[in-house]
Amino acid sequence: MHDRPVPARWLRWTLAALAAVIACVGFGITTASATLSLGPHEAEYSVDTDGLVVVDLGPLGTLEIDSPLPLGLGVDVTVKEIPADLSAVGASSTLDRLVGDLDGYLQFYDSPQVTIDAVTVALLGDAARRAGLALVGVVLVGWGVRVLLGEARRRQLSASLAPRTWQLTAGVVIVAFVGTTLVSADVDGPRQGRPASAVFEGTALEGARITGRLAGVIDTYGGQLVALYDENEAFYEAARADLGQAWNSWEIRHAVRTNLGEEPPDPVSGEDGEGIVSMLVVADLHCNTGMSTVIEEAVQRSGADVVLNAGDTTMNGTAVEKVCVDAFASAVGDVPMVVADGNHDSVITSQQEAAHGQTILDGGTVEVAGVRILGDRDALETRIGEGTAVARERTPGEQAADLAAAACEQDPDLLLVHTPVVGLPALDAGCVPLQVSGHTHQRFGPVQVGRGIRYVSASTAGAASGQPTVGPLRGTAEMTLLRFDTTTREWLDVQVIAVTPSGEATVYDRERMPVVVPPVGELEDAVPPFSPPDGDEQDEEPAPSGSPSLDGPVAP
Structure with missing residues (x-):
């Protein structure tokens, strides 16, 4: 039986470092969050893996659209300043408040790319920060384990694992690939009973799906907003x-x-x-x-x-x-x-x-x-x-x-x-x-x-x-x-x-x-x-x- 070739020490360390960096970057991206604006409101943006961009307006409902991000990544947007319980807020006053915010929504809709760019930069910055902190944590944990094991035990483990470097590397790659595939495959498509809103046809939100009380609001006022946007764009x-x-x-x-x-x-x-x-x-x-x-x-x-x-x-x-x-x-x-x-x-x-x-x-x-x-x-x-x-x-x-x-x-x-x-x-x-x-x-x-x-x-x-x-x-x-x-x-x-x-x-x-x-x-x-x-x-x-x-x- 032939002995397995043992990769050089520098190669083993390089592969281990690369695996740690990939894991930390993945953690940073999938947990990134930021607080920015959405129309007239502040909103919390957070990355997830459901393949959807979901705007959560609490008891008013949600707006969903397929995410343009790769690998099944999506974004949850939780809009603040929305009452937690609408029992104390009549439907008419709620609609009046939304109509009063129309200018703010129109400003967002007039320059959506500005908001998208700002959110992208903020999420990437937070992802980098989280990935960096995670990498520091991995290094500290690795150093702690190294100290606890002692030199004799480290040599024993190294002699045992070094010949299996390529098998371990292949295993990590396969696990990462399978995990990514499962995440991507688990993306929900348009759900039954939740058709895309016709109001947004021909706009940047085409294909968006509305739930809850918000659906009625969009049906009532969404057309007005789109018409105002079109008029605004044409005028300027x-x-x-x-x-x-x-x-x-x-x-x-x-x-x-x-x-x-x-x-x-x-x-x-x-x-x-x-x-x-x-x-x-x-x-x-x-x-x-x-x-x-x-x-x-x-x-x-x-x-x-x-x-x-x-x-x-x-x-x-x-x-x-x-x-x-x-x-x-x-x-x-x-x-x-x-x-x-x-x-x-x-x-x-x-x-x-x-x-x-x-x-x-x-x-x-x-x-x-x-x-x-x-x-x-x-x-x-x-x-x-x-x-x-x-x-x-x-x-x-x-x-x-x-x-x-x-x-x-x-x-x-x-x-x-x-x-x-x-x-x-x-x-x-x-x-x-x-x-x-x-x-x-x-x-x-x-x-x-x-x-x-x-x-x-x-x-x-x-x-x-x-x-x-x-x-x-x-x-x-x-x-x-x-x-x-x-x-x-x-x-x-x-x-x-x-x-x-x-x-x-x-x-x-x-x-x-x-x-x-x-x-x-x-x-x-x-x-x-x-x-x-x-x-x-x-x-x-x-x-x-x-x-x-x-x-x-x-x-x-």
Whole structure:
């Protein structure tokens, strides 16, 4: 009888380590979980092996769809904030609550890939963490067993098992293969009496099966949601196409006027290679993720070097509004974004934005693309469901004084804040040449205020008073392109980009930035150097009810 060949020691250890890693990775993947958002709710996502994606809404029922994951892997989604017992909640009030959450569901349905990507990254991260901890546990257990066995016993076991290395390896592979096959084969197909909902035919949820009271809700309101989604998609895709055409028309108009000498040529770059920096201003997005595609078009067509976000990216600054932050971050791509969060945002919002690499202003000056930008998060925070605003760490008056002091010390090129009135002391002192803000939902300026220029951006979400921002526009949405010469340290011009509720886009001509002329009168005596491009009522100072004083309430 021939002796079995004994594999080299390094090969045996390599096979043992590989088996341990595979087992730990399998454990990590099949037990991964994460807490993220699903529409207007927080939800717990966990990986399982039933081959289904199951959204559990408690006593309302479940939504099931075949999982796209391999090897029979599925995901269970447990939605929070659903009452455990509906006996105390009437059917009508339950349905009313769901209808009230329609905007939140539409935001999710409008950008499902954003949520899917976020969930995928979170689950993979948790799986890696669990696999790492499991591997550490295996190593520690192995080391403990090694110590307990002692050297003599280890040699005896090694002499006995080493000749059987290949048989043991084959056995592990067969067990793993059989286990995977059994898991995959155990996947439930569509169950009897649970047909796919016809509401989702032709959508990303085609084939979904509904159970419980939720089935009636979906049958009643699902068609409305799908119709709203289709209307929303069609509107913003058409608006994006119209913006592209409007930009082409402006480029032709600009070229003709330049050739005729009606407009001066663009300034040339300085000897150091720095030249003109284009900055696209957005403000008061208020979770209107439909505008993401239009913003993306504006960024690409304008060649913006930086995007300035003047705040109120979300409605309430909650964790579940991460889908909104993610959608806007995806729209700007690799273009740097500088953010001055607003009263409807929160520390959570700032953290979500920072996770995308966005620069969050926090009372100091940063330099982006050669432009020195000073700013801060809004001093007020709107309380969810209360409609009131309270001071964070400082009052608006204290924040205004701090920003004025910082401006006079740090010599910024731009002050970016959410609420216009907060920048008044810095402008009065002449320590900042330009302030950009939002908050009022109405465009105003650029106009000389104090010894500087103030520009208030309208809402990029087309936000209208008392109207939701989800769905086709209810008001005119605007963005503004600012240009700055890094050689002369001068602001050159402003250019308004607007999309009306009818979906018509307009790219207005550039308007020269006004030059500060001393002596400067008081705020109420300042006169805009030119009328806004659309010539409507927005060329007037926003109504006092928006921000009557530095320490007053916040209306929008």
